[in-house]
Amino acid sequence: MNTQLLNPDKDEKAYEKAAEYILQGQVVGMPTETVYGLAANALNGEAVKKIFIAKGRPQDNPLIVHIADIKQMDKLVSYIPENAKKLANAFWPGPLTIILPKSECIPIEVSAGLDTVGIRFPSHKVAQKLIETAGVPLAAPSANLSGRPSTTTAQHVIEDLNGKIPAVLEGGACTVGVESTVISLAGNKPRLLRPGGISLEQLRDIIGEVEVDRAIKEKIGDDVRVSAPGMKYRHYAPKAPVTVVCGDADKTANYIKQNAKSNAGVLCFKEYIDIFNGYKCFEMGSKNDVSSQAKRIFDALRAFDETDVNEIWSQCPSDEGLGLAVANRLKKAAGFHVINLG
Numbered sequence: 001m002n003t004q005l006l007n008p009d010k011d012e013k014a015y016e017k018a019a020e021y022i023l024q025g026q027v028v029g030m031p032t033e034t035v036y037g038l039a040a041n042a043l044n045g046e047a048v049k050k051i052f053i054a055k056g057r058p059q060d061n062p063l064i065v066h067i068a069d070i071k072q073m074d075k076l077v078s079y080i081p082e083n084a085k086k087l088a089n090a091f092w093p094g095p096l097t098i099i100l101p102k103s104e105c106i107p108i109e110v111s112a113g114l115d116t117v118g119i120r121f122p123s124h125k126v127a128q129k130l131i132e133t134a135g136v137p138l139a140a141p142s143a144n145l146s147g148r149p150s151t152t153t154a155q156h157v158i159e160d161l162n163g164k165i166p167a168v169l170e171g172g173a174c175t176v177g178v179e180s181t182v183i184s185l186a187g188n189k190p191r192l193l194r195p196g197g198i199s200l201e202q203l204r205d206i207i208g209e210v211e212v213d214r215a216i217k218e219k220i221g222d223d224v225r226v227s228a229p230g231m232k233y234r235h236y237a238p239k240a241p242v243t244v245v246c247g248d249a250d251k252t253a254n255y256i257k258q259n260a261k262s263n264a265g266v267l268c269f270k271e272y273i274d275i276f277n278g279y280k281c282f283e284m285g286s287k288n289d290v291s292s293q294a295k296r297i298f299d300a301l302r303a304f305d306e307t308d309v310n311e312i313w314s315q316c317p318s319d320e321g322l323g324l325a326v327a328n329r330l331k332k333a334a335g336f337h338v339i340n341l342g
Contacts, residue, residue: 001163001166002162002163003029003157003161003162003163003164003165003166003167003168004166004167004168005154005158005167005168005170006018006167006168006169006170007169007170008129008169008170009170014169015129015130015133015169016133017167018130018133018134018167018169019130019133019134019135021166021167022039022040022041022130022134022138023041023134023135025040025041025044025047026040026047026050026165026166027039027040027047027051027054027165028130028165028169029143029151029154029161029165029168029169030127030130030138030140030143030168030169031126031127031154031169031170031171031172031174032066032122032123032124032140032174033094033095033123033124033174033197034095034122034174034176034177034178034179034196034197035142035143035151035174035177035178035179036142036143036144036150036152036153036154036156036157036168036171036174037066037138037140037141037143038051038055038140038141038143038157038161038165039066039130039138039139039140040138040139041134041138041139042063042065042066042076042106042110042136042137042138042139043105043106043107043136043137044136045107045108045109045110048063048107048109048110048139049109051063051141052109054164054165055141055144055145055146055161056146056147057141057146058146059112060112060113061112061141062110062111062114062116062117062118063109063110063111063112063139063140063141064097064118064119064120064139064140064141064180064182065106065110065118065119065120065137065138066120066122066127066131066137066139066140067119067120067131067137068121068127068128068131069121070088070092070121072137073088073119075103075105076102076103076105076106076119076137077102077103077117077119078100078101078102078103079100079101081100081185083185083207084098084100084185086206086207087183087185087203087206087207090202091198091202091206092121093121093122093123093128094121094122094123094197094198095120095122095123095176095179095180095181095196095197095198096120096180096183096196096197096198097118097119097120097180097181097182098118098119098183099116099117099118099182099183099184099185099186100117100119100185100186101115101116101186102115102116102117110139115186116186118182120180124171124174126169126170126171127171130169142179143156143160143161143168144156144157144160144161145161147235147236147237148160148237148238148302149236149238149298149301149302149333150236150298151298152174152177152298153173153174154169154170154171156302173295175295176196176197176294176295177294177295177296177297177298178196178197178294178297178298178325178326178329179196180197180198181194181196181197181198181199181203181325182194182196183203183210189209189211190203190207190208190211191210191211191213192210192211192213193215193216195324195325195328196325197322199321199322199324199325200212200324201320201321216324216328217319217328218336219335219336235329235332235333236329236330236332236333237301237332237333237334237335238301238302238304238305238312238333239304239305240265240304240305240309240310240312241311241312241334241335241337242301242311242314242330242333242334242335242337243311243312243313243314243334243338243339244314244315244327244330244333244334244337244339245313245314245315245316245338245339245341246316246338246339246340247316247340248341248342249269249271249272249287249315251341252315252316253268253269253272253275253315255339255341256276256313256315257275257276259313260276260279260313261311262278262279263308263309263310263311264279264280264309264311265279265280265281265282265304265307265309265311265312265313266279266280266281266282266312266313266314267281267282267283267284267300267301267312267313267314267315267330268281268282268283268284268315269283269284269285269286269287269315270284270285270286270287271286271287272315280304280307280308280309282300282303282304283296283300284296284297284300284326287315287317290317290321290322290323290326291322293317293322293326294322294325294326297326297329298329301333314334316330316338
């Protein structure tokens with residue numbers, strides 16, 4: 001079985017076909033503004049199991065539930081605090097996932113046995129249309145093999161999952177490029193669990209102080225139980241091992257130049273690509289353009305797999321704004337093998 005590419009611009013029944021697969025208990029790829037997702041009926045535990053099988057995803061890694069109307073949240077969670085309403089009003093539809101106490105309708109396969117669930121209202125029109133057509137909320141992690149860089153095009157999904165899922169909906173390249181921000185409102189204090197398209201600063205502007213989970217900046221043990229995707233396991237990784245060098249851009253570029261072997265790959269800011277002649281080098285955008293970095297980061301990490309490099313060195317943006325999300329993805333790809341030049 002080859003995975004079908006369903007293009008709504010060319011096939012007026014594309015949404016109906018994808019929704020039929022969903023309602024039959026199957027899994028399909030769908031675009032969102034962040035990355036492509038691997039979607040199943042969030043209320044059908046047996047269907048959700050197929051997500052884990054297709055991805056090779058650990059069973060203790062919870063999933064995010066996607067909705068197409070803010071009113072759908074009412075039956076998915078047991079309680080909606082005031083801060084959740086404020087964040088939803090400010091950032092939905094958009095790249096923000098809010099973790100709340102779950103209702104009884106959420107299967108254990110979605111929550112990974114936790115008493116919470118992450119809810120997101122994506123802004124991508126294709127994702128919204130699929131959810132509306134299927135008539136059910138969709139559980140959807142990133143549509144890639146577990147541990148690999150996330151997928152930002154339909155072709156990426158087919159590269160990873162061809163034959164493992166019946167179809168993927170074409171929706172063009174993702175406009176954000178990194179997964180959604182995940183904030184937990186299920187505890188005593190708001191806590192950022194994963195940085196993404198909505199920055200920590202933006203969250204604090206709306207609800208005040210937000211704690212930052214240590215899993216964002218350091219590796220946590222395999223025995224730790226996590227409440228959001230991407231917190232524990234090595235993620236976003238190309239085949240070759242990655243070393244991330246943090247600090248002033250000039251210093252990190254020079255450090256990589258001095259230490260990278262001749263068969264290394266280099267991921268750098270646009271301003272420094274000329275100094276890495278002779279290396280397999282990809283640029284992630286200007287050092288001052290974090291939006292471009294977010295859009296390019298997974299494409300670049302995937303591109304190294306088409307080369308023969310046996311190690312990858314990468315510059316790293318600062319932790320400010322969207323840079324925190326890009327830096328987090330790079331460090332996760334490196335298994336937190338990080339050199340900090342200050």
